[in-house]
Amino acid sequence: MEKQQAERCRRVVLVAYPLQGHLNPLLDLANILHSRGFSITIVHPKFNFPNPANHPDFQFVPISDGISSWDVSPSNLVGLASAINTNCREPFRECLSQMMQQQQQEEKQHDQVVCIIYDFLMHFAETVANQMSLPSIIFRTSNAAAMLALCNLPRLKAEGFNCLQDSTSNELVPGLHPLRFKDLPTASMGNLENLLQLVAVVCNIRTSSAIILNTVDCLEYSSLRQLQEHYSVPLFTLGPLHKMALAKPINLVIKDDNTCIEWLEKKAPNSVIYVSLGSIARMDQNELTEMAWGLANSDQPFLWVIRPGLGGGSDAHLPEGFQELTGNRGCIVKWAPQKDVLAHPAVGGFWSHCGWNSALESISEGVPMICKPYFVDQTVNARYLTREWGIGIELDEVVQRTNVAKAIRRLLVEEEGSRMRQKVIALKDQIKDCIKDGGSSYNSLNKLVQFISSF
DSSP, X not given: OHHHHHHHTEEEEEEOOSSHHHHHHHHHHHHHHHHTTOEEEEEEESTTOOOGXXXXXXXXXXXXXXXXXXXXXXXXXXXXXXHHHHHHHHHHHXXXXXXXXXXHHTTOGGGEEEEEEEXXXXXXXXXHHHHTTOOEEEEEOSOHHHXXXXXXXXXXXXXXXXXXXXXXXXXXXXXXXXOBGGGSTTTTXXXXXXXXXXXXXXXXXTTOOEEEESOOHHHHHHHHHHHHHHOSSOEEEOOOHHHHHOOOOOOSSOOOOTHHHHHHTTSOTTOEEEEEOTTTOOOOHHHHHHHHHHHHHHTSOEEEEOOTTTTTSSOOOXXXXXXXXXXXXXXXXSOOOHHHHXXXXXXXXXXXXXXXXXXXXXXXXXXXXEEOOOSTTHHHHHHIIIIISOOEEEOOSSOOHHHHHHHHHHHHTSHHHHHHHHHHHHHHHHHHHHHSTTSHHHHHHHHHHHHHXXX
16 A cells, blocks of 8 residues: 555656547556556647546646647548647647646645656657656557558668558568558558658657557567567557456547447347447448448348448438348447447457457457458558458458358358357457466556656
């Protein structure tokens, strides 16, 4: 208890990137550190600012970002990151200065800022921390394999490979097994040169003291070893953060529809395909129509998340006769409590965009996947899920109802899906061992707490 009270005297400032897939794991990290005795301040741009009432133990500080609104899509994600880093540097410096001045004026020696932990896309925070003689730590919300792929893009360009963007090449990437050129995290990301400029910054640790990753040693031993060879600072693997924190996720835009859990209660074990493509991915009406008829033709129960904006900014229109044909076999919601859904025994498969949070949540619950990635790290994750770990089915890039129905039946009904389920349940058990006392993630957390306490 004395040790915990002593650590409570120390404040950690976490700098969040304002997209849901980045914010949830950062809040999980904040909850974990708070449980280990640290005081927590969350610095967040005003864009997509979360509700502080959901986290009463934390201090939330909004900073000006110069962005009144932003239409978030894959093609302008690089622009969003660049704008935030340009606009938030000075507001963050002023915010941090005020915090430290207040400590001195009130002689709050018991609540000193000892460390800045920043989302890897908020690299301005490292600049400010260094200028103010504060140690900083990088927080990677993606996995080690995706980080390696990003950091190798400049090398591949320098070596003369021209098929870096929007590639359909199945050729393996030198030095990045098992990735193909089509799996590199460059698809649909706008101007390649702008992306490479951002990559050059976010892959440079500069003066940061360490890197925290939301991943697990048992999944990524090889990739983590390569990263450690590349970086001279400590790597702390704390995944899955959502399992270690056990905190309720926040939704920035859409409220969970919990009626889907009642619907799941009436379904047989491993019988339902859960379909959710995350908070950013978009599709045209033809793709949505093919998805719908594929779900209908599979003859399997489905829970389908159709969020506002999934159809490219307009309301998605289901094909005529679809709901009459599927009836109670289907449940459609605007947003679902994903962790609860994946933990439900009725769910036998997850059709996903393969964002890392979703992939890690699915593996942690022993649910195999249908993989339809769209952009950034999703293509890397999908390749590892299907080829390296053998727990996913790769869906064709062009969605067709026949292939959709076939993939769903392969996963839920056929022997192939049963074998994948056995593999992913084995990984689930390994992850449980990693987060319990003596496991790799548990030990890594202890080392991180000691590391921050040494500042």
